[in-house]
Amino acid sequence: MIAPNVMRVAIIRDPDAATDHGQVAAIQDVASAVGIEAFALDADSLRDLERAITGFSRTPNGGLIVTIPESSSRDRSTIVRLAARFKLPAIYADRQFVTAGGLVSYSPDLTPQYRVAADYVDRILKGEKPADLPVLQPAKFELVINLKTAKTLGVTIPTSLLATADDVIE
Numbered sequence: 707m708i709a710p711n712v713m714r715v716a717i718i719r720d721p722d723a724a725t726d727h728g729q730v731a732a733i734q735d736v737a738s739a740v741g742i743e744a745f746a747l748d749a750d751s752l753r754d755l756e757r758a759i760t761g762f763s764r765t766p767n768g769g770l771i772v773t774i775p776e777s778s779s780r781d782r783s784t785i786v787r788l789a790a791r792f793k794l795p796a797i798y799a800d801r802q803f804v805t806a807g808g809l810v811s812y813s814p815d816l817t818p819q820y821r822v823a824a825d826y827v828d829r830i831l832k833g834e835k836p837a838d839l840p841v842l843q844p845a846k847f848e849l850v851i852n853l854k855t856a857k858t859l860g861v862t863i864p865t866s867l868l869a870t871a872d873d874v875i876e
Contacts, residue, residue, distance in 0.1 A: 708810065709795035709861050712769040714743040716762045718755070718785065719773055721748040729773050744771070755781055756788065763792035770796035772803065782806055793859055801850045804875060809855045814844030848872040 717733055719726035730746045737744035747762060749755035762768055770789055782800075786807045789796040798804060798811040826839055849867075852875040856863050868874060 708856075708863060708867070709769055709859075711767050712742065712795060713767040714745075714765070715769045715771050716747045716759070717744060717771045717773065718749055718759075719746050721746075721750065726773055733771060749781070752781055752784060755784060759785070759788040759792065759794075763788075763794060768794055770794050772796060772798045772800075772808075790855070790858065795859055795861055801848060801873070804850045804852045804855075804873075807852065807855055809852055809859060809861070811848070811850045813848060813850075815846040815848050818845060851875065 715733075715737060717730050719730055726746075730744075734744045747755075747758040749758060759770070770785075772785055782803055783806060785796075786803055788794075789809070790807060796803075796809050798808050799813050801811045801813060804811045822842055826836075829839065830836055849871045850873045851863055851868065851871045853863065854876060
């Protein structure tokens, strides 16, 4: 476990993104099963985001989970900066957050996804009905860890996790 003291997590989401509601519910179910309080932080704007994270950070033993919506990518530098400022361990659903200074990400490898999308476009243009195409799940997920950020946050990454990481940023 990377941050054993985390007892509550804020899930940064875009309240207008339909996919976020299902993700938040799934995260809350898993968090509850392991004794961690999880709740959504709605961020309609950059100002709301800063206010929400600042307020959340006032109570100790917190961490962040950042889902994929467009708004979190748009506000990447702010989220990473606030997580560092308030020493909040955070997991992101996009490796770009980790390369920007975030702690860890676990996300699908998107390159094969783009190939599948191109194949689907080709098939649709050749006459196949979109409804007849199967929905495919990602085949590979990537674990990316930023050791510099871990050191700054005072967290120790277990060697077993480092050994399974696809990319370790030092």
